[in-house]
Amino acid sequence: MVTRSELSGYSDADAMRALEGLPRSDYTVVIKPLRYRTHPHLAARCEFEDRRIVLQVPIPFRPFKEPVIFAARRKRGEGMRFAWASETVVFRGRRDVLRFLYCHEWMHWYLHEVLGKASAAETACDRFALRNFRRRDVTTEDADEALTRRGRLASRG
Numbered sequence: 001m002v003t004r005s006e007l008s009g010y011s012d013a014d015a016m017r018a019l020e021g022l023p024r025s026d027y028t029v030v031i032k033p034l035r036y037r038t039h040p041h042l043a044a045r046c047e048f049e050d051r052r053i054v055l056q057v058p059i060p061f062r063p064f065k066e067p068v069i070f071a072a073r074r075k076r077g078e079g080m081r082f083a084w085a086s087e088t089v090v091f092r093g094r095r096d097v098l099r100f101l102y103c104h105e106w107m108h109w110y111l112h113e114v115l116g117k118a119s120a121a122e123t124a125c126d127r128f129a130l131r132n133f134r135r136r137d138v139t140t141e142d143a144d145e146a147l148t149r150r151g152r153l154a155s156r157g
Helices: 012-018 094-114 122-132 140-146
Strands: 003-005 028-035 043-047 052-059 064-074 082-091
Touching (some): 043 094, 094 122, 094 140
Parallel strands (some): 028 052
Antiparallel strands (some): 043 052
16 A cells, blocks of 8 residues: 655654554555644545545644544434434544544445445444554454444444
8 A cells, every 4th residue: 555644754654654454445545734723633535536545634733532423323203313423532643543534534445446335424434443443453344344333342342
């Protein structure tokens, strides 16, 4: 997997080490800075036409919390209303951010390129990332498990 860092002070080798143990895609992974106005947040995208995954790291980096929605259940009654299940994640360093974002975007890639499904399954992608970004080794079996709403969360098991 080709990995390129455009982040000042963070080499291509640093980026490859941060993503070690995660499943590989045949897309180029580009690490870019994310300049923010008030507080750090998560930002990434999977560019299918360009065969590229772009991960953005908040600059300047400081630890931050982000709510991650990993499931939704439709509420009874009229209209499209949902009850959301979420967990707040603390991102302590660049490595946490890169691994979480890569897992999320890799799942979009996996749905689109491997399974031939619509790639806009945000809760499934977040569920996969939430369960796996801190694990040493992650496989496609873990991705298949995330496509069901059952299973353990990484912070609980």
